[in-house]
Amino acid sequence: MSSNWFKRVKEGITTSTKEKKETPEGLWHKCDKCKTVYTLQEIQKLYWVCDRCSHHGRIGSEEYFQILFDDGKYKELDAKLTSGDPLDFEDTKKYTDRVKATIKSTGLYDAIRTAAGKLDGHDFVIACMDFDFIGGSLGSVMGEKIARAIDHAIKINAPFMIISKSGGARMMEAGFSLMQMAKVSGKLGQLSEAKLPYISLLTHPTTGGVTASFAMLGDLNIAEPEALIGFAGPRVVKETIGRDLPDGFQTSEFVLEHGFLDYIVHRGELRDKVALSLKLFRS
Structure with missing residues (x-):
């Protein structure tokens, strides 16, 4: 019996192992909750929401602008406003170096973008x-970008919305960060005096000083499903009070049940629900 029967003398119809390539990054998306795999095109059409378990994947400002503004068209405000280093903060990596590196890696100039456009023609x-x-x-x-955006909303007589997802105040700016809580809250008072509605959308996660100030000051406070919403994280709260926390503690469903939200909205319905809410304000 020929030993060649048990040996591959020619390459088969499949590519040899050494020539196989890994799947290119960016073509696939895996749900963080149920691990369902989608193509990038599929998950984009679903607004980055898993249609198996309804998990809302985290998205950025550009995606929200495309969802909310008519035809995805908008004008960005104060696009290149960047942070200085008022406290000369030095850690393992100098603050200014970290900011520059983050700008380069993300293409963003800070942790918020502001824009004006049309929603439902308004x-x-x-x-x-x-x-x-x-x-x-x-x-x-x-804080400055939000304040300027509120000024712009008042100038053009437009409703205003903040979409929050934050770990809280930036420690590298210490007191300057904390001052923004009062600054933005004061500006929202001016928006109210102008009789313009403010809608606050809380997404995963919304914590720290953002939750403790302007994220909870909306004429309407709404949230995406299963978002973490709170001042301190569950672990810190548990260690502080020395008690086990109830199931679902600090999720948007828990916060809604305890009266801090007006409603929870699926991302696919966000545009229509916000447009309807604004119609009610106008009427």
Whole structure:
């Protein structure tokens, strides 16, 4: 019997192992909750929401602008406003170096973008946070951009919306960060005096000083499903009070049940629900 029967003398119809390539990055998306795999095109059409388990994947400002503004068209406000280093903060990596590196890696200039456009044919202004930029942290630039966006909303007589996803105040700016809580809250008071509605959308996660201030000051406070919403994280709360926490603690469903939200909205219905809410305000 020929030993060649048990040996491959020619390449088969499949590519040899050494020539196989890994699947290119960026073509596939795996649901963080149920691990269902989608092509990039499929998950984009679903607004980055898993149609098996309804898990809402984290998206950035550009995706929200495309969802909310008519035809995805908008004008960005104060696009290149960047943070300084008022406290000369030095850690393992100098703050200014980290900011520059984050700008280069993300293409963003800070943790929030502001834009004006149309929603359902009416002027609308949105400030949306990007978690990829130092955890969506609240610093002097974020406060200033929100304040200027509110001024613009008042100028053009438009409703205003903040989409929050943040780990809280940016520690590298210390007191300057904390001052933004009062600054933005004061500006929202001016928006109210102008009789213009403010809608606050809380997404995963919304924590720290953002939750403790303007994220909870909306004429309408709404949230995406299963978003983490709270001041301190569940672990810190549990260690502080020394008690086990109830199931689903600090999820948007828990916060809604306890009266801090007006409604929870699926991302696929976000545009229509916001448009309907604004119609009710106008009427």
